[in-house]
Amino acid sequence: MWLLEFVLLQMSIAVIAGLGNPGLKYRNTRHNIGFSLVDLLAARCGASWKHEARFEAEVAVALHEGRKLMLLKPQTFMNASGRSLAAALRYRKLSSESLLVIYDDLTLDLGRTKLSVNGSAGGHNGIADLLTQVGAGFARYRVGIGAKPHKEMDLADYVLSQFSKDEQTLLADCTSLFLDQIDLILESGLDLAMNTINQRKAISHERNDQK
Numbered sequence: 441m442w443l444l445e446f447v448l449l450q451m452s453i454a455v456i457a458g459l460g461n462p463g464l465k466y467r468n469t470r471h472n473i474g475f476s477l478v479d480l481l482a483a484r485c486g487a488s489w490k491h492e493a494r495f496e497a498e499v500a501v502a503l504h505e506g507r508k509l510m511l512l513k514p515q516t517f518m519n520a521s522g523r524s525l526a527a528a529l530r531y532r533k534l535s536s537e538s539l540l541v542i543y544d545d546l547t548l549d550l551g552r553t554k555l556s557v558n559g560s561a562g563g564h565n566g567i568a569d570l571l572t573q574v575g576a577g578f579a580r581y582r583v584g585i586g587a588k589p590h591k592e593m594d595l596a597d598y599v600l601s602q603f604s605k606d607e608q609t610l611l612a613d614c615t616s617l618f619l620d621q622i623d624l625i626l627e628s629g630l631d632l633a634m635n636t637i638n639q640r641k642a643i644s645h646e647r648n649d650q651k
Contacts, residue, residue: 452537453579453626455528456481457512459521459543459566461600470585471518471599473611474542477583477618478511484619487511494531496524504626521566522573529574536577540625541570544599548584550607551614553621555637556580557630579630581622 458474466472478500482489485502492499498513510532514524529539543566548554557579561568570578586607588598603611625633 452629453509453540454532454534454538455510455512455525456540456542456622457514457521457525457528459518459541460513461517462513462515466600468608469600469602470546471544473544473583473585475513477542477622478513480615480619481622482511485509489513491515495528497528499528504623509626518566520569522569522571525570526573536574537579539574539578540581540622541567541578542581542583542622543567544585545582546585546587546599548582548586550584550586551610552584553618553637554580554582554584555621555625555630555634556582579625581625583618 456478458476458478460466460472460475461469468476482500482502485500485504487500487502489498489500491497495512496514496516498515500511502509502511510528512525512528514521516524525539525541529536532538543564545554545562545564547562558576559580561571567580585599588595621633621637624636628636
C-alpha cells in the first residue's frame, strides 16, 4: 500500500497553469512570465492552444511521459486567476494538490527559481485570488523577475514593464533549466524537486542570495 501511495504522490500534478494578463499589450512583460513559460512547455510537447469559455482560459493538452497534462493560461486578468483555475479543477474533479502554478516573483533575482506549496500570497494578487477561489495546497513555481530598480517606482508600472534586451538574453539562457525543473517536479515529486531547485547554487548575475 505504501508503494502505491508513493507512486500516486509522485504523479499528483495534472494541471499546470501559467499566470499573466491577456492581450498583446501585456505580452512579454514581467508579470506574464508564467504565460511565457507554459507557452514554451506546450511548444516542446507539440501541444496547441484553444480557448475554453467554460474555464475563461486558453487550454492545451500535453503528453508527458505517457500521461496527459492540462496546461492553462487564465484570460481573466491576473487578479481573477483563481476563478478560471477553480472552474478547471471542478470540471476535472481535481483537488488543489493537482495544480502547479507558474508565476513571477520580484523578491527573487532575475532567473532565480523557487518551489513551494504553503505560505501566503506574498503580495501577489493572482496567488491571493487562487488562495480564495481554490484554497491552499497547490504547488508554486516562482520565477524571479528582479526587484524594482527604484523604491519610488510604482509596483504596477514595474511588473507590467518589458524586459530589457540583456534580461531577455539571460532568461533565454535559463529556458532549458526552467523546463528541466518542471520535468523534475512531474517525474520526481515535490519533495525531491524542492530540495533540488531551492538549493541550487546562485547563477553568476545573482548577488542577494549570496549575502
